[in-house]
Amino acid sequence: MTSIQDHPGTYDHGGGVRSLRVPIPDNPLGFTLVYVVDTDRGPVLIDTGWDDPTSWDALTAGLTACGTSVAELHGVVITHHHPDHHGLSGTVREASGAWVAMHAADASIVRRTRETRPERWYTYMADKLAAAGAPEEHLAPLRTPPTRRRTLPGLAPALPDREITPGELLDLPGRRLRAIWTPGHTPGHVCLHLEEEHPGGLPGHGRLFSGDHVLPEITPHIGLYEDPDDATVTDPLGDYLDSLERVGRLAPAEILPAHQHPFTDAPSRVRELLTHHEARLTDLLALLSSPLTAWQLAERMEWNRPWAQIPYGSRNIAVSEAEAHLRRLVKLGRAEAVAGSGPVTYVAV
Template sequence: MILPPITLTGHAQKEAWQNKVLPPVERLGQDVWSIPVPFPGNPMRYTLSYLLLGAGDAVLIDPGWDSDAGLDHLTAGLRQAGLGLTDLTGIVVTHFHSDHLGMAARLRIASRAWVALGDREVRRLSASEDLDLVLRTHSEELTLWGVPADRLAEVAVNRLELTHLRNLADPDLRLIDGSLVPAEGLDLRVVTTPGHSPGHICLVDEPHGLIFSGDHVLPRISPHIALELPGPANPLADYYESLDLIAFEDAMEVCPAHEYRFSGMQRRVAQLVEHNRERSAEVLRVLDRHRPETVWDIARHLTWSRGWDSLQAFSLRLAVSETASHVVYLRSQGHDIDVPVTEPRPAVSR
């Protein structure tokens, strides 16, 4: 099915994306700024942070990956808006991923700003958890999914990654669906949109005609929907429901955390639904043709943009966990799939 295209609005951002360079700091309106923060060593290359100025309050959405270079870029962007780090009063993070929440702890110390996450978002690792137990459990789950023994160390999360997750900021505030971000002079409404993470949120700014979509809706790529253990039982079903919630209008400008701005939220949501439906259909075709016995066996027969053999380490882990989410979703739709997938353990918000 050929679906109508979205409308590009972030022309400088797209040009920078195509040229593989950082886009410029941009003023989107009198009180809204887009500030790119480098995401080193990752194909996404940068996170788009957004600064909103209210009546005495200055709120930053998704401060990005924590690094000295990132802080320099963020500080320079704030300077263009006439602010310093100490002028920040609030930091809203769309979800608990390092390229969004990473800089929050450092900024909170520098500015004393509060940090907020959605009330359904979960901390992937607490300070009290036994890292050896987490590592062992994760390896057991990947083994159940069929990851070969000689690839297990490559695919599994490692101690350095876990330590990084444990050091991410705890939120000072939790934002519930439908609430307003507590900042004077701003009208930012919270929409809870689980899928990419258990408690991802989008933010709707009707006075400025903007939707800050985090990773929930991106203009070009389909956000990764993984089966996380522990985590929600059916993240892909959650994602479909969340897409319906955010596709309430088509004219507002969408400000994603990666790539570039666009308008046409309803059109993009239709594309994302179509993409994921086709992916599930491809999983069913693989099951019918190849009779795979594990999630890994399914994944290696699926179509990947750069080919299965190109996937390594973190990207390979994402591919397997994404395939597992489709298996769980298809089972919920009544398909009899005899492939072992551990039922996710409930995750607790902290």
């Protein structure tokens, strides 16, 4: 992996694949790795980065360092709808005419986000958190009049104009890039398998653009993405674990993730992640020796900092992850909701 034209954060991975570090403002992850894949019709991006002027400047400067430009882009393939991946897609399309492709499940979330009034989202979020046992002081900011609230980021993401079909090769002339559906981090998350010999001769089956599904040192967030008008009970953690095993069996020569750095030995990393989640489920069962709400469980779970130091928005994410783990335990028959409890509490069985 070599730097291109001494431009920091721009790397040539060989075989017509390069990466750009696009910063994420005020986020400990630091940056999104946006990949540039050469095709016979021009470069295609895998993800675009956060919608911010600094991020846009980094993207355009990185493309220039790669010997191309936004105007020359042929398409954009989105691994999932999160704003650090999909945020700049609309701006890229306006500047280039490139198509934007996404899995239908995440495209549905984008469509719903665009069509739902912010006030409806705040009410829905407040009701969900109240049902999870959140205290009133946490709910109060969500119940204030809309004119007194800051607008949430990512409320108008770009609608994709192409659908990624799992299992099929993408329409990239001169390349073999196959979509692998890997739900869990989001319902429509996809990894992208470059079915070509590794340019460095590493053993294994091609290279895998893994988005946020498999990262070298971070365990991806597993939360809930639900339609306020749909009462279906999902199991995103179960989906994620199944998806992990599929990636492990694929055994790519190299993983090209959206954060941190590329790495090898995907089966080993998959085993680490599966072991982590099994250990976490076991730890949660011990906490559920007495009935707890999802909020109370989140307060007691192990995070990267004490609960008192977790920011407001991150607490919402933590509660969502606690609920995802609870659903998995209930589906496995290892925990159950306490009848008549409200907010609902759960206990190990």
